[in-house]
Amino acid sequence: MAWNEPGGNSNNQDPWGGRKGGGRQGPPDLDEAFRKLQESLGGMFGGKKRNSSGGSSGGSKGGGFGMLAIALLVLLAAWLYNAVYVVDQQEQAVILRLGKYHETVDSGLNIYFPPFDTKYQENVTRERAYSKQGAMLTQDENIVEVPLTVQYRISNLRNFVINVDQPEISLEHATDSALRHVVGSSTMDQVLTEGREAIAAQVRERLQRFLDNYQAGITVTQVNIQSASAPREVQEAFDDVIRAREDEQRERNQAETYANGVIPEARGQAQRLLEEANGYRDEVVARATGESDRFTALLAEYQKAPDVTRERLYLTTMQEMMSNTSKVLVTGDKGQNNLLYLPLDKMIEGGRNQGSATGNSSTSSSNSSSSDAGSRLARELEQRDLRSRESR
Template identity: 35%
Template sequence: MPWSNQSGGPWGQKPQGPWGTGPQGGGGGQQPDLEDMLRRGQDKLKGFIPGGGGGFRGFAVIGLGAILLWLATGFYTVRPDEVGLNLIFGRYVGKTGEGLRYNFPYPIGSVIKPRVTTVNTIEVGQRTGDTSQRITQREVPEESLMLTGDENIVDINFTVQWQVSPTDPQNYVFNLKNPDASIKAVAESAMREEVGRRNIQAVLTSDRGPIEEEVRKLMQTQLDEYGAGVEIRQVQLQKVDPPQQVIDAFRDVQAARQDQDRVRNEAETYASRVVPEARGEATRIIQAAEGYREGVVADARGAASRFTQVYETYKTAPAVTRERMFIETLEKVLGGSDKVILDQKGGQGALPLLPLGTLQGSDTPSQRNVGGQTGTVIQQGAGR
């Protein structure tokens, strides 16, 4: 040293500062010597090293301690929502679960710990922001306007919820450079494909649920093909409307279609009531005609059979058959008419006759069976 505590330094014999004054403060004690402090530190360090720290042995002990301290930096902790990805010289060698783990320390090894339980949300067609404690939404028409299968334009906003795959987190880390942009591009492509398969009426009304599920499956399939290491949890449609410029005209068209459906339903209801009645009436007429046909055919067959039987009888006894047929014919002709029978053998004229039919409470002449034949009997001849 160029000066010592005894000489007082460059400012004189007394311990003074650079501005010509001595040290301030109570006690008036002497300032500590920096060189003396370094010397005492070296002495303490030699006490810890065997042999006084001299030679190769001392440097070996110091090097070994440094190596052990460096190796101890390889311990790391994996949280329950993380997966540890071990790398050696930048190459992926395996993954570890939660808990205290170890890998070679830097620069040989390193660890990447992606979170596999965090659910992330991507918006397509709109952007939601929080400014001045107020949530605002901004439309993105270049993402939301899509073409349907019947060549109509529909405005769709939807969100995609995704998370890192717990089974393949290394694919997410090493295969995706910009996960949000990649997933958003796949989501927009899948939604356009599904909307392009349907007409606008189905997209606006009945197919919202099927579209969400089909888009989720299609996204998952495409991301798996890319080896993205991402799981799509849910696709949710936020807004499905016609473009703002034509929404009034579209509502008029919707009202006209509703009227068309109403009138069609009324016509179908009327048809469902009238057509069965007409079919029933037609069936009744057909059945009546068939019954009449069967009756006429049966009568004709009976008459033909009866005529054949009479003919067979006539061939056996012609005289008797002719008389019987004559009597039957008279019975049919005279059976329903008033008759007067005169006995030409018994007298010269007609005899008074008691109206038996009137006395019996009937306006028709009395009937009796004579010789197996039915006839009206007025008077029997007195000469018999």
């Protein structure tokens, strides 16, 4: 039954389960706890402390000591907060003790002792960059706008902190000096067109040499030169020059293309003419050689039988001549009226009919018929010559 229900013994039971006048004690009174805390704090800060009889006693001496202790604790906490530090994996810290280099601290939890020590903590793996743009004078006395970006990182934190005051400003000044030196040694065309990569490499090399001489603890990783341009006052004229250069290059490419097409063709024609000339030469030489050999052989036969050889040559010559003509005139000896009839028209007509039937072989068939006719004519002439000799 609840302690406050009607009919319950509310006078002898409280909600904490204790009884008035009982042996078991309940929780402390909150007002009493707050009062004790207030008295203790007042004593620490120099307040008066009440005694059990309701009076108060002075505590100035104890309160002053308490204030000093609290101040010391606060100062100690602030000092520890500043002295204890954490170095990340990508960082390093340089400690100067009384202005002199003491140590370089790697990653981890560390402590130093200000104000005797001074701490410089930097990221030594992160790539840093800065951009710069300025007007430069080239070797051919032209002014160009050259923008560039320098990427660098801290390679030696001790040198970065100790050797150079404001090392990043020194880096900018060294970059400006290196860029002006390289651009001043180059022509305008090299800076604006195909020479940008070479200029960037030269600037990086010279800039790194400057920083090494300074012992600045900085390593330049990359120098990028964006598209340089002429000053705005002469930009239109410069654009005209660029267009003219592009037109020149285009015309040169077209000329080279035409030359590459014409020259091989001309060389082929020249080679063909040479081959034809060599073939004609070989043909003439071979024909002349054959004719000379045939004449030599004929001379030997002629020396053996001159009359027979002469008659044979005459008949062969007449055969070759009459085989190429359609008209043949045959006459007899003196005092004779014999007439030899040869049906040349029918032989020629038969040769033509045979040539038209065989198509492409018409010329060879006609020549064959004419040759047969000439052969028969030669035989007839031989027989006639023999008869005339016998009659004599």
